[in-house]
Amino acid sequence: MAGQPLTVSQINLYLKTLVETDVLLDDVWIAGEITSVKSFQMGGQLYLTLSEGDAQLSCVVYESFFGNIKCPLVNGVKIRARGKIRFYQKRGTVTFQIAYAEPAGTGALAESFEKLKAKLTAEGLFDLARKRPLPEFPTRICVISSPESAGLVDFKTVLKSLAPSVQVIVIHAVMQGVQCRASVVGALKSVPHAEVEMVVIVRGGGSAEDLAWFNDEAIVRAISAARVPVLTAIGHEVDTTLSDYAADHRAATPTDAAKIIGFPFQAAIQKITSLIEKASLALNFQLSSMESQVSELISHAQLHLHHRVSSADEAIKFLLHRAHQANPAFRLLQGYSICRNTKSGKIIKSIQDVRPNDTITATVANGSISAVVTQTQL
Amino acid sequence: MKIQATLSQLESLVAQIEDQDIDLDEAVKNYGESIKLAQKLLDELTKAKTKITKLNHQADAMISSEIQ
Numbered sequence: 001m002a003g004q005p006l007t008v009s010q011i012n013l014y015l016k017t018l019v020e021t022d023v024l025l026d027d028v029w030i031a032g033e034i035t036s037v038k039s040f041q042m043g044g045q046l047y048l049t050l051s052e053g054d055a056q057l058s059c060v061v062y063e064s065f066f067g068n069i070k071c072p073l074v075n076g077v078k079i080r081a082r083g084k085i086r087f088y089q090k091r092g093t094v095t096f097q098i099a100y101a102e103p104a105g106t107g108a109l110a111e112s113f114e115k116l117k118a119k120l121t122a123e124g125l126f127d128l129a130r131k132r133p134l135p136e137f138p139t140r141i142c143v144i145s146s147p148e149s150a151g152l153v154d155f156k157t158v159l160k161s162l163a164p165s166v167q168v169i170v171i172h173a174v175m176q177g178v179q180c181r182a183s184v185v186g187a188l189k190s191v192p193h194a195e196v197e198m199v200v201i202v203r204g205g206g207s208a209e210d211l212a213w214f215n216d217e218a219i220v221r222a223i224s225a226a227r228v229p230v231l232t233a234i235g236h237e238v239d240t241t242l243s244d245y246a247a248d249h250r251a252a253t254p255t256d257a258a259k260i261i262g263f264p265f266q267a268a269i270q271k272i273t274s275l276i277e278k279a280s281l282a283l284n285f286q287l288s289s290m291e292s293q294v295s296e297l298i299s300h301a302q303l304h305l306h307h308r309v310s311s312a313d314e315a316i317k318f319l320l321h322r323a324h325q326a327n328p329a330f331r332l333l334q335g336y337s338i339c340r341n342t343k344s345g346k347i348i349k350s351i352q353d354v355r356p357n358d359t360i361t362a363t364v365a366n367g368s369i370s371a372v373v374t375q376t377q378l
Numbered sequence: 379m380k381i382q383a384t385l386s387q388l389e390s391l392v393a394q395i396e397d398q399d400i401d402l403d404e405a406v407k408n409y410g411e412s413i414k415l416a417q418k419l420l421d422e423l424t425k426a427k428t429k430i431t432k433l434n435h436q437a438d439a440m441i442s443s444e445i446q
Contacts, residue, residue, distance in 0.1 A: 269441055272441065273437075273441055276434070276437045280430055280433075280434050283426075283430050284427065284430060287423050287426055287427055287430075290381065290385060290419070290423055291420065291423050293385060294385070294388065294416050294419050294420060294423075295416075297388050297389060297392045297412070297416070298392075298412060298413065298416045300392055300395075300396070301391075301392045301395045301396075301408075301409050301412050302409075304392075304395050304396050304405075305395060305405060305406065305409050308398075308402055308405060309402070312402060
């Protein structure tokens with residue numbers, strides 16, 4: 001016998017009352033594997049599905065409980081969650097409101113890591129052939145990091161000391177916890193690709209659970225889809241996330257990332273300095289050598305000219321000496337005299353130039369002597 | 379002024395001074411010109427050195443600003 005049918009609203013209200021007044025369903029632990037994680041809605045919730053074989057349960061985590069989530073809510077991770085079952089009257093659906101979550105067992109994270117790694121490796125996301133070289137001398141880079149985290153401070157400090165000319169645009173993101181996934185993916189999407197030459201994802205050290213958020217498939221895919229090379233600096237040297245595998249390059253730490261970017265600048269500065277020193281030395285050597293050449297040439301000219309002037313001087317002195325020797329007055333000093341016929345004034349050079357009783361005048365060095373010729377003889 | 383060319387000119391003048399066949403007055407005249415050229419050359423070399431020093435300072439300042 002068919003009774004009056006209930007309306008959908010009526011049955012949904014009934015189910016809601018039934019579910020939400022059940023004490024067992026108001027505080028329940030449920031274990032399962034995360035099989036899908038939906039993006040954040042405007043309200044700040046995270047939607048996911050817990051599965052076990054063919055069985056599935058829709059779940060939601062409200063923002064106020066994000067601090068209670070102790071493991072990354074990413075696909076493949078097996079979790080134990082505590083919360084309450086709620087019935088949504090409008091849609092007639094049952095949802096598990098998670099207030100706390102933790103990994104289901106010690107190997108849960110590692111197992112999901114390996115599973116996703118194998119899947120993405122098979123897709124070729126980690127292929128070496130996909131890796132792009134980092135720009136050697138970037139002028140502007142984009143850094144995704146949480147505001148003023150120790151890792152970001154280290155990165156900026158070291159980069160500024162090594163390559164102060166590099167402009168850094170920081171996009172703030174939540175680097176761990178439930179919001180990490182959407183925040184980092186959103187940050188990667190908002191990178192001004194046309195204005196920057198590379199992206200650096202900076203996140204300092206932390207526990208394996210903290211860093212495991214970077215094993216999220218959505219983050220890994222966003223990194224591999226980036227239009228400029230990505231350098232990851234997540235955690236410490238021993239930590240490797242799937243994000244690191246997807247990146248074009250991995251730095252061991254944020255400081256290491258700054259060094260990877262800054263060292264080529266330092267090397268170039270050293271090379272330039274060395275070349276300038278070499279050029280300066282070579283030029284100074286050439287100038288000094290020219291100065292020596294000029295001085296040497298002038299010394300040569302001086303020496304040669306001095307020699308020629310000295311030679312000329314000697315020649316003149318010799319000629320003067322010869323002239324002096326040839327001066328008749330010099331002969332007179334030696335005792336010679338010049339005799340003239342007093343009457344005719346002619347120099348007497350022969351006995352025929354005089355006769356007995358002629359008067360002659362003999363000129364000597366200091367005067368003259370008159371004499372009368374008495375006789376001549378051969 | 380081309381330093382290398384002027385240096386060659388000075389070398390040629392000194393070679394003429396060394397030539398015994400030219401008159402002494404010609405050699406003295408050449409010596410006067412040599413002194414003038416040498417002075418010019420030394421002035422130019424000093425200018426070049428000053429310029430190099432200035433450029434080195436500029437380079438140092440440029441590199442320092444890049445490092446800081």
